[in-house]
Amino acid sequence: MKPILLTYCFLSAIFLPNSFYQKTDPNTFSDSSGVCGTVVFRSGNYMPSIGEKKSANQGKAIEREIVFYELTNVNETTANGSFYSNIKTREIKRVWSDKMGKFKVLLQPGSYSVFVKEKEGYFANRFDGHNNICPIEVKKDKMTELNLVVDYNAAY
Numbered sequence: 001m002k003p004i005l006l007t008y009c010f011l012s013a014i015f016l017p018n019s020f021y022q023k024t025d026p027n028t029f030s031d032s033s034g035v036c037g038t039v040v041f042r043s044g045n046y047m048p049s050i051g052e053k054k055s056a057n058q059g060k061a062i063e064r065e066i067v068f069y070e071l072t073n074v075n076e077t078t079a080n081g082s083f084y085s086n087i088k089t090r091e092i093k094r095v096w097s098d099k100m101g102k103f104k105v106l107l108q109p110g111s112y113s114v115f116v117k118e119k120e121g122y123f124a125n126r127f128d129g130h131n132n133i134c135p136i137e138v139k140k141d142k143m144t145e146l147n148l149v150v151d152y153n154a155a156y
Contacts, residue, residue, distance in 0.1 A: 033108060036146070040148070041151075059149060066117070068105065069114075071089070074133060076088040080120075112137075114134045115134065
């Protein structure tokens, strides 16, 4: 019995994380249900000025871990500004954006909350009218575009 249990634990340790966590190459997936987009970081002054043209600086593309949870309401987590912890909904999948900030992930149709992992916690800055955090809906056989702006160090 012990050898079977040890074998099961060993195989789970190898294969379970690989199905849960993946580094993405946006060009390797066929178009199906999921999410694709970019992650950019903004810091500094983005305040509009009279007579000044709109800034071409839309942010710097970044490599970041992007975490998809079941649709999460603000009441299901602990908030500290734009950072979240103690998320009580189920984590679905993690992916990484590449050096150009691009990511692509296959997901089942449904509603999800999206967070960007930062050292301060899980970052999100979008809500719907029901206080759901960074909601996104994935439809069958469609790639939903999502452009994430990590802007906790920017002024608007």
